[in-house]
Amino acid sequence: MRVLIAGAGSVGRSIARELLAGGHDVLLVDRNPENVGRASVPGARWLLADACEITSLSGAGLEATDVVVAATGDDKANLVVSLLAKTEFGVPRTVARVNNPKNEWMFDEAWGVDVMVSTPRLMTALVEEAVAVGDVVEVFSFRGGARMLSYTIPDGSPLAGTAVGSTDWPPDTVLVGVVREGRPLAPTDDDALEARDELLLLAGDEDEQELRDLLSPGRWQRDASPRAAGAEVV
16 A cells, blocks of 8 residues: 655654555655654655645655555644645545644544544554455554454455354454444344454454454465455644
8 A cells, every 4th residue: 555644753754664564655755854764764765845735745646645644743734735635636545643632623524634633553553444454453552562453354254244252263352342334333242243344352462463364364265265165723
């Protein structure tokens, strides 16, 4: 997935590092020369430019970008970047950082914002949600090492139609919630999972890889084979 991050400050760099670790193509755009090309984000592409200008965004190849993250410390700039990305370039998904809570009401579809958020870790998760069907996305981690993960069941998964209590979850993994057609559900052992359900899972650090293997689309493919049977911004 191609991601453009406007703002290469501490928040933008943090998001970039996590996305790069997930195998995404990341371009960081900043008008401050001191922020561009930092060694703390190996693997990222860089552009010294003002992301609030259409010419800069065009030069950054926004037409072929999947997600734009407006991560500057200026709410006005984040709104402008989101609006340009959505209206001028038709970017499928925009995630915007809000710095001042008083401005939250402006961060909506009218300004081209698909998702408004403040914390870097959650911003990363919401960026990855654009390709989250069939992928395990880390929402946040607890100090003790446990992680909250999000996973959307793709069509054709053997999990669809399986009862929650019949699923072979790792020992320290708990299904804490299911979002189905936009409605949150508290799952019971007898509830059957459905394709396109979004699962919220709490997993121990040592169980995360086992959980990813359980939910892996690659595993499903193998199992399915014949051999396996307008206001001023503050």
